[in-house]
Amino acid sequence: KAGVTQTPRYLIKTRGQQVTLSCSPISGHRSVSWYQQTPGQGLQFLFEYFSETQRNKGNFPGRFSGRQFSNSRSEMNVSTLELGDSALYLCASRGQGTGELFFGEGSRLTVL
Amino acid sequence: AQSVTQLDSQVPVFEEAPVELRCNYSSSVSVYLFWYVQYPNQGLQLLLKYLSGSTLVKGINGFEAEFNKSQTSFHLRKPSVHISDTAEYFCAVSESHAGNMLTFGGGTRLMVKP
Numbered sequence: 001k002a003g004v005t006q007t008p009r010y011l012i013k014t015r016g017q018q019v020t021l022s023c024s025p026i027s028g029h030r031s032v033s034w035y036q037q038t039p040g041q042g043l044q045f046l047f048e049y050f051s052e053t054q055r056n057k058g059n060f061p062g063r064f065s066g067r068q069f070s071n072s073r074s075e076m077n078v079s080t081l082e083l084g085d086s087a088l089y090l091c092a093s094r095g096q097g098t099g100e101l102f103f104g105e106g107s108r109l110t111v112l
Numbered sequence: 113a114q115s116v117t118q119l120d121s122q123v124p125v126f127e128e129a130p131v132e133l134r135c136n137y138s139s140s141v142s143v144y145l146f147w148y149v150q151y152p153n154q155g156l157q158l159l160l161k162y163l164s165g166s167t168l169v170k171g172i173n174g175f176e177a178e179f180n181k182s183q184t185s186f187h188l189r190k191p192s193v194h195i196s197d198t199a200e201y202f203c204a205v206s207e208s209h210a211g212n213m214l215t216f217g218g219g220t221r222l223m224v225k226p
Contacts, residue, residue: 004155033212043202043216056213090155094212101212103148103155 002027004104006091012110018079021107025072025093032074033101034066037088046089049074078109086111114139114205118217126225127195133188133220135203145186146204146214147177156202162186173197198224 005024013019025032033056034046045058049068066076072093078085088108092101119134137143144163148156160171167179177188186203200221204214 031212035214042218043204043214045213045215048212058213092156092212100158100161101156101214103157105153105155 004091004093004102006089006104006107008107009105010108010110012112013081014112015081015083017081018077019081019109020075020077021089021091021109023074023076023091023093023104025074025091026095026102029093029095029102030072031094031096032068032072033092033094034074034076035090035092036060037090037106038084038086043090046076081111083111085109114143114207114215116203116205116215116217118201118203118220120220121218122221122223124223124225125193128192130191131189131193131197131222133201133203133222135186135188135217137184137186137203137205139184139205139207141207143205143207145177145179146206147171147175147186147188148202148204148216149173150200150202150219152199159188159201193222193224195224195226197222 007022031050033048037043047066048056052068063079068074088106090106092103115138117136125131146161147159160169162169162179170176175190200219202219203217206214
């Protein structure tokens with residue numbers, strides 16, 4: 001069974017640009033969540049989607065948005081990038097009834 | 113609001129020695145507790161979880177943790193570490209056993225020396 005797949009793995013952007021990150025959950029998993037990991041703030045919850053609906057959102061500005069498609073794949077978008085958005089963005093999926101989140105390897109974003 | 117404190121940012125230890133990574137949490141409601149491990153350039157992998165029942169939880173790779181409600185702690189232990197255990201370890205809490213909204217501690221870097 002393939003794990004959680006995130007693309008791209010690495011990317012470099014400049015301030016003011018926008019970026020879209022993609023996440024394909026484990027087959028059969030309908031719940032997807034996103035986390036931001038930085039050296040200063042650690043791991044912080046961004047948002048959670050289930051069956052194309054956002055169920056929870058963390059304390060991030062509106063520049064951070066996401067969506068989930070009918071095949072459970074998810075994307076997150078960050079607009080008007082700032083230097084502080086440089087981070088590892090982790091996607092996780094969860095099967096129904098289980099408490100375990102399965103994480104992808106992340107997308108490392110560098111903003112110059 | 114919940115919070116998680118991992119008391120040690122780095123723990124150096126010699127191979128085959130025992131180790132304990134400390135985690136304390138605060139929450140106004142019942143919580144579910146998790147330990148994750150992150151190897152370099154990888155995502156997080158679940159080591160173990162406490163949802164209910166026995167307070168001593170056994171996980172993968174020989175790790176175990178004990179839930180102590182009175183001390184609001186969930187310390188991770190391993191009786192004998194290997195070089196391959198060198199990684200970052202994260203303690204996390206959730207208000208729901210089936211929710212994705214985890215609050216993580218700041219992490220503890222375990223460095224196993226030969």
